[in-house]
Every structure is written in C-alpha cells, then in structure tokens.
Amino acid sequence: MTYAIQTDRLTKRYGDTLALDALDLTVAEGEVYGYLGPNGAGKTTTIRLLLGLHRPTSGRAELFGVDAWEDPVRAHARVAYVAGEPFLWPSLTAEETFEFLARLHGATDVAYRDELVERFQLETRKKIRALSKGNRQKVQLLAALATRADLLLLDEPTGGLDPLMEATFRECIREAKARGQTVFLSSHILSEVEALCDRVGILRGGRLVDQGTLEELRHLSAQTVEVTFDGEAPQLPLLPGVQVVGAGPNALRFEVSGPVRPLLAALAERPIATLTSREPSLEEIFLHHYDSSDGRAGA
Amino acid sequence: MAVPAPSGAPRLAARAARRSRPGVALARRALGDARIRTIAFAYLFAAVAYINPVAYRHTYPTLAQRLAFAHSFGANKAVVLFYGKAYDLLTIDGYTAWRSGGTLAIFAAIFGLLAAVRVWRTEEDAGRAELVFAGIVSRRAAYLSSVAAIAAQMVVLWIAALAGLMIARLPIGASAYLALAIVCVVPVFAGVGALAGQLAPTRRVALELGGAVVAVAFVLRVVADTSRPVSWLRWVTPLGWAEELRPFTGARPLVLLAPLGLSVVLLAAAGAIARGRDVGRGVLPAHDTAAPRLGLLSSPAALALREARATLVVWLAGVGAFALIVGVISNSISSAGISKQLQRELAKLGSGSVATPLGYMSFAFIFFVLAVTLFVCSQIAAARGEEAGEQLETLLALPLGRRRWLAGRLALAGALAAAIALVAGLLMWAGAAFEGVRVSLARMLVAGANCLPVAVSFLGIAALAYAVVPRASVGIAYGLVAVAFLWNLFGELLGAPKWLVDATPFAHVGLIPAQPFRAVAALVMVGIGLSCAAAAIAMFERRDLMGA
Numbered sequence: 023m024t025y026a027i028q029t030d031r032l033t034k035r036y037g038d039t040l041a042l043d044a045l046d047l048t049v050a051e052g053e054v055y056g057y058l059g060p061n062g063a064g065k066t067t068t069i070r071l072l073l074g075l076h077r078p079t080s081g082r083a084e085l086f087g088v089d090a091w092e093d094p095v096r097a098h099a100r101v102a103y104v105a106g107e108p109f110l111w112p113s114l115t116a117e118e119t120f121e122f123l124a125r126l127h128g129a130t131d132v133a134y135r136d137e138l139v140e141r142f143q144l145e146t147r148k149k150i151r152a153l154s155k156g157n158r159q160k161v162q163l164l165a166a167l168a169t170r171a172d173l174l175l176l177d178e179p180t181g182g183l184d185p186l187m188e189a190t191f192r193e194c195i196r197e198a199k200a201r202g203q204t205v206f207l208s209s210h211i212l213s214e215v216e217a218l219c220d221r222v223g224i225l226r227g228g229r230l231v232d233q234g235t236l237e238e239l240r241h242l243s244a245q246t247v248e249v250t251f252d253g254e255a256p257q258l259p260l261l262p263g264v265q266v267v268g269a270g271p272n273a274l275r276f277e278v279s280g281p282v283r284p285l286l287a288a289l290a291e292r293p294i295a296t297l298t299s300r301e302p303s304l305e306e307i308f309l310h311h312y313d314s315s316d317g318r319a320g321a
Numbered sequence: 322m323a324v325p326a327p328s329g330a331p332r333l334a335a336r337a338a339r340r341s342r343p344g345v346a347l348a349r350r351a352l353g354d355a356r357i358r359t360i361a362f363a364y365l366f367a368a369v370a371y372i373n374p375v376a377y378r379h380t381y382p383t384l385a386q387r388l389a390f391a392h393s394f395g396a397n398k399a400v401v402l403f404y405g406k407a408y409d410l411l412t413i414d415g416y417t418a419w420r421s422g423g424t425l426a427i428f429a430a431i432f433g434l435l436a437a438v439r440v441w442r443t444e445e446d447a448g449r450a451e452l453v454f455a456g457i458v459s460r461r462a463a464y465l466s467s468v469a470a471i472a473a474q475m476v477v478l479w480i481a482a483l484a485g486l487m488i489a490r491l492p493i494g495a496s497a498y499l500a501l502a503i504v505c506v507v508p509v510f511a512g513v514g515a516l517a518g519q520l521a522p523t524r525r526v527a528l529e530l531g532g533a534v535v536a537v538a539f540v541l542r543v544v545a546d547t548s549r550p551v552s553w554l555r556w557v558t559p560l561g562w563a564e565e566l567r568p569f570t571g572a573r574p575l576v577l578l579a580p581l582g583l584s585v586v587l588l589a590a591a592g593a594i595a596r597g598r599d600v601g602r603g604v605l606p607a608h609d610t611a612a613p614r615l616g617l618l619s620s621p622a623a624l625a626l627r628e629a630r631a632t633l634v635v636w637l638a639g640v641g642a643f644a645l646i647v648g649v650i651s652n653s654i655s656s657a658g659i660s661k662q663l664q665r666e667l668a669k670l671g672s673g674s675v676a677t678p679l680g681y682m683s684f685a686f687i688f689f690v691l692a693v694t695l696f697v698c699s700q701i702a703a704a705r706g707e708e709a710g711e712q713l714e715t716l717l718a719l720p721l722g723r724r725r726w727l728a729g730r731l732a733l734a735g736a737l738a739a740a741i742a743l744v745a746g747l748l749m750w751a752g753a754a755f756e757g758v759r760v761s762l763a764r765m766l767v768a769g770a771n772c773l774p775v776a777v778s779f780l781g782i783a784a785l786a787y788a789v790v791p792r793a794s795v796g797i798a799y800g801l802v803a804v805a806f807l808w809n810l811f812g813e814l815l816g817a818p819k820w821l822v823d824a825t826p827f828a829h830v831g832l833i834p835a836q837p838f839r840a841v842a843a844l845v846m847v848g849i850g851l852s853c854a855a856a857a858i859a860m861f862e863r864r865d866l867m868g869a
Contacts, residue, residue, distance in 0.1 A: 073718045076865040095722045103718035109711040113628060117613040125619055126719045145610075151446075151523070152609035162715070175718075 026204035031081035043228040056219030057208040064228040065208040102171035108158035112151035135168035156182035244277035252293040343458035344466040351470035363481035370485030376814035406546040414569035426563040429506040434531040437514025440467040499568035505580040509559040512587025519594040522607030622729030644745040648752020651678040683832035693772040698798040700734035701783040709869040742772040768833035774846035781853030788860035
C-alpha cells in the first residue's frame with residue numbers, strides 16, 4: 023500500500039549537528055499522527071525534509087509515494103502546510119493572502135474557507151502586519167484547511183491560539199479525519215495530541231525513541247499502582263519489573279512495567295485497604311523518555 | 322540538576338550590577354547592528370577620498386594642463402551637475418574637495434538616513450523596541466543612546482575619509498576639515514530619518530519620506546550650482562552647506578553652525594515626538610485595514626511586482642527626472658576652447674567625449690548603467706528577503722517549483738530594469754529635443770536599452786551568489802557593482818594596465834549616442850548573465866532554504 027508519508031533512514035546534518043538520525047516513519051492514509059518532541063528535537067527539520075525544503079544528508083522521504091526532494095512539485099500536489107512561525111506577507115490583508123495562496127495551490131474550497139473564517143472569527147480585511155501572532159496563525163491554518171488537501175502537515179499549528187480557538191481547531195481536525203484526510207501534527211502540547219491522534223511518535227535528539235498507538239505506548243510503559251494498608255505498610259521482597267516510587271506511613275506507590283501479577287501475588291496476604299491502578303498519561307510516557315539519565319535528556 | 326555555584330559568583334554578580342548601564346548597552350547594540358553598513362561606507366569614503374587626488378596628480382601633472390582643465394571642465398554646467406560646484410581646480414586639494422566632497426556628501430546623506438530609520442523605525446517594526454522599553458531604560462535614555470551610536474558611526478566615516486586623504490599625501494589639517502565637511506551632512510539626515518521614523522507607521526514609508534528629502538536636497542544643490550541667478554539656493558540645502566564650507570579653498574568653518582543647528586533641532590523634535598508616542602506606531606495613521614485588491618496575486622513574480630510597485634515608482638521618477646535634466650543641459654555643452662589632447666584626457670574621466678551634446682549624454686549614460694545595475698541588485702535583495710523572512714518556505718510547500726520561483730524573480734528583475742532603462746532614454750531624448758538637440762528618439766531608446774547588458778551580467782552574477790551563499794549574496798552583489806564601477810572610472814587614471822582595467826563590464830559599454838553600440842561586448846555580457854542565471858537556478862534547486 024502507499025503511505026501518505028514514508029521515510030527511509032532519513033538523516034540530516036547541519037555542519038557538526040546531527041539534527042535527524044535515520045528516521046523511519048510511516049503514516050497511513052486517513053491517519054492522524056502526533057509527532058511529539060521538545061524544542062530542538064528535530065520536528066521542524068523532519069517537516070522541512072518531508073517538504074523537500076531541505077536536502078536529506080542521506081535516506082529519503084516520500085509523500086504519497088513521490089520523492090519529496092526529487093520531485094517536490096508533484097509531491098506537494100496533495101499536501102497543505104502550516105509553518106511553525108506565521109511569517110506571511112506583511113502588506114497583504116488576510117483575504118489577499120488567502121487569494122494568493124489559493125491561486126498557487128490550485129484547489130481551494132472557498133465556501134468552506136468562508137465557513138472557517140466565521141468559526142475562527144478572523145478579521146479578513148486587516149493587513150498581516152497588524153494582526154497578532156494568534157491571528158496570523160489562523161490565516162495560515164485556514165488557508166491550509168480550506169484546500170481540503172489529502173495530507174495536512176501542521177508544525178505546532180496552535181501556537182498563539184486561545185483556548186476557544188484551540189477547541190475549534192480540534193473540531194476541524196476531527197472533521198478532516200472523518201473526511202479521510204491524513205494529518206501529521208507536530209506538537210509539544212500533549213493534551214492536544216492525546217485528544218486527536220491515532221498514533222504518536224516521540225522524537226528525541228533527532229531520533230524516534232518510541233512510536234505506536236496510545237494503547238501500545240501505555241503497554242510498553244509502566245503503570246502506576248497505589249496501595250493503602252490498614253496499619254503500617256509492610257516490607258515487600260524485590261520483584262522483577264516492580265519499583266517502589268513513593269511511600270507514606272501506610273501507603274506505597276509502585277511503577278510496574280510488564281505483567282502486574284507478581285505484585286498482586288506478593289500483596290495477596292497483606293491487610294490492603296484500597297488499591298488503585300491507572301495507565302500512564304501521555305505526559306508520563308513523554309517525561310519517562312526524557313528523564314532517563316543517559317545524558318541526552320532534554321536535548 | 323543543580324549546578325554548584327562557582328566560588329567567584331558573588332564577585333561576578335557585583336560586577337554585572339555595576340556594569341549594568343542600559344544606555345551604554347543599547348548604544349553598543351546599535352553600533353554592532355550597524356557595523357556592516359558602517360564598514361562598507363567607511364571603505365567607500367576612504368577609497369573615493371584616496372583615488373581623486375592620486376588620479377588628478379597622475380593625469381594633470383603640469384600647471385598648464387590644470388589650467389586648461391579648470392577652464393573647460395570645472396565651469397561646465399553639465400559636469401557640475403554630477404559633482405557639485407568647484408572653487409579651485411588648479412591644485413590637487415581643490416580638485417579633491419570638489420570631486421570627493423560633492424560625491425561623498427550625497428553618500429553621507431544616504432548613510433545618515435539609513436542609520437536613523439534603522440534605529441528608530443525598523444527596531445519598532447520588528448517588535449524589539451518593546452522589549453527594550455519593557456526594561457528599566459527610559460525612552461529618553463534609549464533615544465540618546467541611539468543618537469550616540471550614530472555619532473560614533475559618523476566618527477568612523479570621518480576617520481575613513483581622513484585616512485584616504487592622508488594616504489594620498491594631502492596635508493592633515495585641511496584633510497580633517499574636508500572630511501568634516503563631508504560627514505557634517507550625516508547628522509542632518511539622521512535627523513531627517515529620525516523625524517521620518519516618528520511620523521511614518523512603517524519602515525518603508527519612513528525610507529520613502531526620508532528619501533524624498535534627500536532627493537529634494539540634491540535637486541536644490543544641482544539647481545543652485547548650475548544656474549547663477551539662484552545660487553543662493555545653495556544655502557537652503559544641507560548638501561550646499563558642505564560646498565559652502567569651502568574645504569581647501571578658503572575655509573569657512575562658521576558655516577558648520579548650520580548643519581549643527583539643524584541636526585540639533587531635528588533630533589530634538591524627533592526625540593520629543595518619540596517620548597509621547599505609542600511604541601510601534603507612527604504619528605501618521607497606518608492603513609491596516611483595506612478592502613481586498615485581488616490584482617497581481619496570480620504568481621510569486623506577480624506578488625513581487627505588487628510589493629515592488631512603490632519602490633519602482635521611486636526609481637522611475639528619480640532616474641527619469643535625472644535623465645530629463647541631463648537632456649536639457651546637454652545643449653549647453655560646447656567644444657570651443659577644448660584642445661584635442663584635453664578632450665582625450667576628459668574622455669578618460671568619464672568614458673566619452675563630453676564636449677558635444679551627444680558626447681555629454683553618452684558620458685552621463687554610464688551613471689544610468691550604474692543605476693539600472695544597482696536596481697537589479699535590489700531585486701536580488703528582495704528575493705533573498707522573501708527567503709530570509711521565511712515566506713519562501715510557505716511558497717515552496719505549495720505545488721510550486723523552485724525553478725519557477727527563481728526564474729520568475731529574475732525575469733521580473735530584467736523586465737523592470739528594462740522599463741527603467743527605456744524611461745531614461747525616453748526622458749533624456751525629451752529633454753534634449755526640447756532644447757533643440759538633434760537626436761532621434763530611436764537612438765536614445767537604444768542608448769537606454771544599452772544599460773541592460775551590464776545589468777543582465779550582474780543580475781546573473783548576483784543570482785549565482787544568491788544560490789550559493791544566500792546570506793552573503795546581497796552584500797556581494799552591491800559590493801561587486803561598486804568595485805567594478807569605481808574601477809572603470811579610476812583604474813586607468815591610477816595607471817593600471819589595460820587588460821586589468823578591461824576586467825570590469827563597465828569598460829565595455831559602447832556609450833550611445835556618441836559611440837557605436839558594441840554588439841560583441843553586449844552579447845558576451847548577456848551571455849555571461851544568462852549562463853550565470855541558469856547555473857544559479859540549477860544550484861538553487863540543490864540547496865537548503867536558509868532563514869535569516
């Protein structure tokens with residue numbers, strides 16, 4: 023099958039800096055893919071390579087089976103892009119910007135764009151230079167959404183949007199998904215990714231350190247078990263895959279990676295008052311990948 | 322992880338506190354920001370200051386030659402138009418004061434304007450001024466620190482001009498005074514720029530306002546220098562004050578009070594407005610809301626034309642007005658009394674015999690070739706600006722090829738350059754015809770079009786620089802044009818061998834209407850331009866986009 027996005031050991035060096043290291047990424051058509059990583063992890067580099075704006079040092083990137091560097095024009099035919107920074111033409115009004123980008127893109131659903139202007143409450147007669155960052159971001163976003171392109175490449179698209187607009191944005195992405203559009207959402211807003219995305223990739227220091235559906239990521243990560251006891255908390259033997267991460271006078275908190283049965287067996291004869299267990303949030307998964315101390319945390 | 326505090330930390334903190342003088346920090350930042358412009362102008366000032374005395378000494382070694390030169394050339398209205406009024410052409414000093422002073426005063430005016438608009442408007446447009454005013458610095462202190470930064474830049478230019486004159490073995494005292502006469506124009510036009518920056522809501526409008534003032538000052542000087550009845554007009558324009566200071570020829574230092582006084586008044590007025598104004602806005606209203614105008618949005622080149630309209634009008638008006646003046650004045654040229662020998666010498670100064678109307682217009686055209694070539698560089702700068710501002714990233718993420726984008730921009734630059742060149746030819750013809758000079762319109766249009774081969778060659782070279790070293794390309798483009806042009810004017814006068822002088826494209830322009838069109842040279846230059854442009858497009862397709 024053809025993927026909307028497929029990269030093969032995609033690598034980019036800027037001088038001595040390895041910005042992206044042998045990225046293998048596939049995004050199926052119709053999927054909403056969340057691309058997570060802190061500042062400087064290589065998210066924007068990835069998108070620039072996907073668009074053929076920067077040349078891969080090695081490896082390749084394809085959009086709908088078309089090489090992004092060799093044939094960018096054909097690769098972009100089914101793509102709309104929202105840049106991380108809303109740099110547009112300061113002297114054009116929002117409406118003129120829409121018109122310009124629409125003519126260059128070739129396919130724009132004007133009725134849908136008008137509807138979006140209403141929903142995002144954008145003042146279209148103002149010049150870009152007079153708009154706030156959030157409003158400039160809306161201009162980019164609306165221009166991209168209105169193309170109804172098969173693939174939306176969004177680089178931190180909600181920077182500067184207020185919570186109401188953020189909610190409207192989420193609705194639009196859900197509608198896009200319902201129509202079968204593919205969305206590649208680069209972000210560091212975990213709640214946004216958690217709410218919208220089918221699959222998530224976590225990038226760190228230019229490498230994809232984890233990838234999968236939220237369910238899969240959760241299974242791979244530790245789940246948290248909290249137990250309170252009638253009376254003093256007991257001493258438990260060391261168990262494989264179980265770590266005590268917190269203790270109170272009559273409570274213990276464990277992180278369990280892998281099967282939970284050994285812990286339950288060890289607790290079976292103890293005077294348990296309550297026992298709660300929860301799956302890790304995306305935030306915990308994310309932080310887990312960045313806290314491990316191999317010296318590259320927070321890179 | 323907590324970092325253990327180094328033992329010297331308290332001392333460092335104390336020193337930082339003592340050294341935290343925000344005004345000084347701002348002035349240093351402004352100076353650092355202006356360093357490239359300052360260095361470039363300093364080189365220019367030093368070069369022009371050095372070249373003129375050396376060339377004069379080389380070309381007119383005897384008094385007899387100088388007398389003949391002064392008699393015919395210095396009194397020639399047409400020459401005065403370009404270089405200003407001459408008071409003494411018999412000495413190296415007097416010649417230098419005339420040639421260097423007149424030209425550099427104009428560059429000093431442009432420098433002052435650019436420096437002021439940069440610190441007082443561009444910083445606000447970019448939103449950086451808000452950051453400054455959000456700190457502990459008062460607006461008054463911030464304003465004064467910018468004034469100090471421009472004053473420091475002026476001192477650098479003064480030293481550069483002085484150094485050039487002294488290396489050319491002119492006496493130190495008089496050189497210092499000439500250099501002062503040149504740079505005294507800087508604060509006046511810095512004041513103009515400061516005021517324009519307060520009035521205008523955007524950088525572009527500020528530059529247009531200030532540029533108009535520079536143009537008016539120049540035209541006033543031209544009129545005052547070329548027509549005796551209104552020579553008092555020289556006192557109205559700061560560029561005239563630079564002449565009235567009479568460096569090397571009976572100095573009148575009291576005249577310095579005029580630029581000093583006007584600078585203080587303008588800067589104080591701008592400062593007063595700056596303190597009472599909303600940061601980021603101008604006194605004039607900004608037209609931030611507009612009904613959509615959907616013309617010229619069909620392609621990146623169309624949008625570039627739309628964005629360049631205001632600039633283009635300024636270029637057309639400036640070049641057109643100058644061409645008209647040259648045409649009108651050309652009729653006052655007479656070859657009577659100029660020896661054949663001297664005519665040949667004159668030809669070296671300006672690449673053509675200036676002793677006839679046609680010869681004079683030909684001589685003038687080398688400056689139009691320069692103007693059109695500089696315009697072409699400005700178009701490469703605009704293209705680079707679109708990349709640096711990351712608008713290009715948005716464009717190229719669309720189904721739009723790089724080849725189409727760059728080829729479109731280059732074609733636009735060529736077309737606009739052609740328009741400017743033809744307007745120059747047309748209006749020079751109109752001016753000359755009005756004064757009864759017999760020259761055909763077709764011939765003058767060819768003369769205009771003859772600006773294009775050089776412009777196309779530099780367009781290609783600039784495009785190649787853009788494709789290979791984008792961040793440095795704009796400086797390279799302007800720098801190459803400046804060096805090539807100056808080399809054409811002075812290379813031979815400095816005694817360089819012919820093959821070396823011929824290295825500049827400007828040496829190969831057949832100056833129409835007096836000289837025949839040099840078809841082979843033109844073809845070679847166009848060929849160089851086109852092949853460089855083709856190489857540029859190919860290279861541009863192979864590189865990463867680069868932001869600012």
